[in-house]
Amino acid sequence: MIDIHCHILPYIDDGAKHMEESIEMARAAISEGIHTIIATPHHWNGACYNPKRDVLKAVKTLNERLETEEIPVTILPGQETRINGEMLEALKREELLPLNETSGYLFVELPSSHVPRYTKQLMFDLQLQGIKPIIVHPERNKEIIDNPDLLFEIVRDGTLTQLTAGSIAGRFGKKIKKFSIQLIEANLAHFIASDAHNVNTRPFAMQEAFKVISNEFGTSYLYWFMENSQLILNEELVVGDIPEKVTTKKFLGLF
Ligand code: FE
Numbered sequence: 001m002i003d004i005h006c007h008i009l010p011y012i013d014d015g016a017k018h019m020e021e022s023i024e025m026a027r028a029a030i031s032e033g034i035h036t037i038i039a040t041p042h043h044w045n046g047a048c049y050n051p052k053r054d055v056l057k058a059v060k061t062l063n064e065r066l067e068t069e070e071i072p073v074t075i076l077p078g079q080e081t082r083i084n085g086e087m088l089e090a091l092k093r094e095e096l097l098p099l100n101e102t103s104g105y106l107f108v109e110l111p112s113s114h115v116p117r118y119t120k121q122l123m124f125d126l127q128l129q130g131i132k133p134i135i136v137h138p139e140r141n142k143e144i145i146d147n148p149d150l151l152f153e154i155v156r157d158g159t160l161t162q163l164t165a166g167s168i169a170g171r172f173g174k175k176i177k178k179f180s181i182q183l184i185e186a187n188l189a190h191f192i193a194s195d196a197h198n199v200n201t202r203p204f205a206m207q208e209a210f211k212v213i214s215n216e217f218g219t220s221y222l223y224w225f226m227e228n229s230q231l232i233l234n235e236e237l238v239v240g241d242i243p244e245k246v247t248t249k250k251f252l253g254l255f
Contacts, residue, residue: 002036002229003029003206004099005107005136005162005193008075009058012050013042015197022062026073028199032206036233038078038099040107044090045082052097055079076100076233080107080136083116088125098131103232105132107162114143115150123159132238134160137195138188139167139180148183148246155188155243162191165209166202181216187241191232192225 007015008025016022029037039059042048059077066073079097081087087108090096099105106126110119126133135154138144138161144151155161163180170177183189192213194204213222228238 001033001206001226002038002233003034003194003196003204004038004078004191004229004232005040005080005164005195006037006204007039007041007195007197007202008037009039009041009055009062012054012058013048015041017198019062019065021198023065023069023071024199025196026066026069026071028196028204029073030071032194032204034194034204034206035072036074036076038076038232040078040080040099042109043079043081043096044084045080045109050079051095052077052079055097056101078107080109082109082111083119083122085118085122087122088129091126091129091131099134099232103132103235104130105134105160105232105238107136108133109136110138110141110144112141115141120154120157123154124157127158132160134162134191136162137164137167139163139176139183140172145175145179148179148186148188151183151188152186152243152245155240160190160238160240161188162193163189164195165192165205166195167209168192168212169205169208170212171205171208177212181212182246184213184217184221186244186246188243188246190225190238190240191228193229 010016010022041050078099167180196204
């Protein structure tokens with residue numbers, strides 16, 4: 001299995017604090033059935049600044065250590081960039097790092113409280129530059145929870161989204177779990193990834209999430225999500241079903 005969102009690189013963000021913790025996370029990944037991890041450290045979020053060249057270096061160092069330790073996990077480079085108005089310029093300066101460097105898929109993190117007004121336009125402009133933006137954990141964004149139509153419009157315009165396994169597993173509370181399932185039902189989710197930061201408070205939880213998805217939607221849905229992560233590595237196109245607006249069961253009950 002491939003995990004496309006993980007804070008396994010040591011020292012550089014709020015994920016693994018040191019190399020020993022990275023190794024611990026790699027071992028935990030194996031027990032979850034994960035053999036390939038895209039390392040996606042925070043970038044430009046106010047606390048961390050991890051441009052492309054720094055991430056590439058850190059990935060190389062970690063892979064060398066994993067080889068020495070004979071841990072069969074491969075780390076690929078990526079980045080979780082906080083949305084900002086200078087992303088297009090940063091892309092040209094080669095500071096931004098798409099998933100696995102050349103896939104064209106780029107993680108975009110929204111602030112947790114709101115969706116900046118320029119988001120729709122920026123997602124559009126990134127696509128004009130050949131980038132396939134993926135909004136990470138929209139299920140944890142307060143404004144999207146209050147007004148899911150915002151996400152519907154962004155996905156309708158070609159942006160993809162990634163849900164966090166822990167959200168689906170209920171580790172962020174019942175409300176976020178329910179909303180995650182609603183986003184999947186409305187075809188507003190394309191990837192599931194761990195966003196693991198450590199093995200204790202923010203673990204992988206991929207198997208827990210997959211159990212919930214199998215129960216709610218059946219295994220074919222589960223395989224669809226897993227295949228989508230593989231398509232990123234193959235540099236192929238991920239296409240979702242036609243996005244729908246999130247509707248509550250109560251609303252449907254009126255008819
Ligand atoms: Fe993250």
